[in-house]
Amino acid sequence: MTQARRTRTHSDIPYGPDGVPWSEMLLSEGLANGHPALISDPVANPREVYPRDDLPPSAFELPPTGLSPEKRHAALIELEEYVTRKRDHFLGYQANQDQDHYRLDLSRFMESHVNNVGDPFTPGNFKVNSKVVERCVLDYYAALWNAKWPHDKKDPESYWGYMLSMGCTEGNLYGLWNGRDYLSGKALVTDPESTPEQPRLLWVQGPRRRRTCPRSRSGTRCTRWPSSPRTRTTR
Numbered sequence: 001m002t003q004a005r006r007t008r009t010h011s012d013i014p015y016g017p018d019g020v021p022w023s024e025m026l027l028s029e030g031l032a033n034g035h036p037a038l039i040s041d042p043v044a045n046p047r048e049v050y051p052r053d054d055l056p057p058s059a060f061e062l063p064p065t066g067l068s069p070e071k072r073h074a075a076l077i078e079l080e081e082y083v084t085r086k087r088d089h090f091l092g093y094q095a096n097q098d099q100d101h102y103r104l105d106l107s108r109f110m111e112s113h114v115n116n117v118g119d120p121f122t123p124g125n126f127k128v129n130s131k132v133v134e135r136c137v138l139d140y141y142a143a144l145w146n147a148k149w150p151h152d153k154k155d156p157e158s159y160w161g162y163m164l165s166m167g168c169t170e171g172n173l174y175g176l177w178n179g180r181d182y183l184s185g186k187a188l189v190t191d192p193e194s195t196p197e198q199p200r201l202l203w204v205q206g207p208r209r210r211r212t213c214p215r216s217r218s219g220t221r222c223t224r225w226p227s228s229p230r231t232r233t234t235r
Contacts, residue, residue, distance in 0.1 A: 013045045016063045017071050025063050039064050055082045120162050121151050134163050 012021045022041055047057055059075045067075065087095060118124045120134045135151075138161050142149035147159035164170050 013042050015042070015046075016061045017059050017067070017075075019058065020063075022064075025065075054086075055079070116163070121153065121160070137163060 012023060014020065015022050016025070026039060046061070050057070055078070059071070059078050112128060114128055114130055115126055116129045116131050116134055117126050120131050120138065123131070138151070138159075139149050142151075142159045142161070145159075148155070148157050149159055151160055152158045
């Protein structure tokens, strides 16, 4: 019979908007009362463990019983000011556009849980959706890509697609998935300077062979892709 080793905790760490130690919050809310609390104490100060950012975490740290309406409102105001400040001075990604007209025009849909779950060309059971709009947008881009449209499940040459909900990561995952099946066991050539999630996506997809495009000493991209290894055929 073995015993699990107890982890040393630090219940005296200031936490939350008021900086009250965790143990005091448990006692004040009747969650301990001299008995082992079901809620675990922190083993370290999250403010020292997590990466530091320009946004102080204290306003967003959730006590055992959550934030009061006043503190929740103050936290959202602080988050809004932070996001607005960063957006107005951010370069490198498509994240600094003026989207005020989108907010005014589309905020009405935030009152409903619109979910286009499943295939955009299949109605499905969840009727609170915008699949009609999704299909129109897909047809628009299918025409731009010179694909055969509209989609017809009886025609394997017609296009198929869906609107991304996660952005580039999901697009990379879907592209690698199609590449894996299309290559059918051949080597998949990757760029070491690609997006950081690509190695993880490759691991999930599980291609057996991967080849990396080499770079010169100056760091420039290679001009000749590595050839695939020769394969033997038997009769």
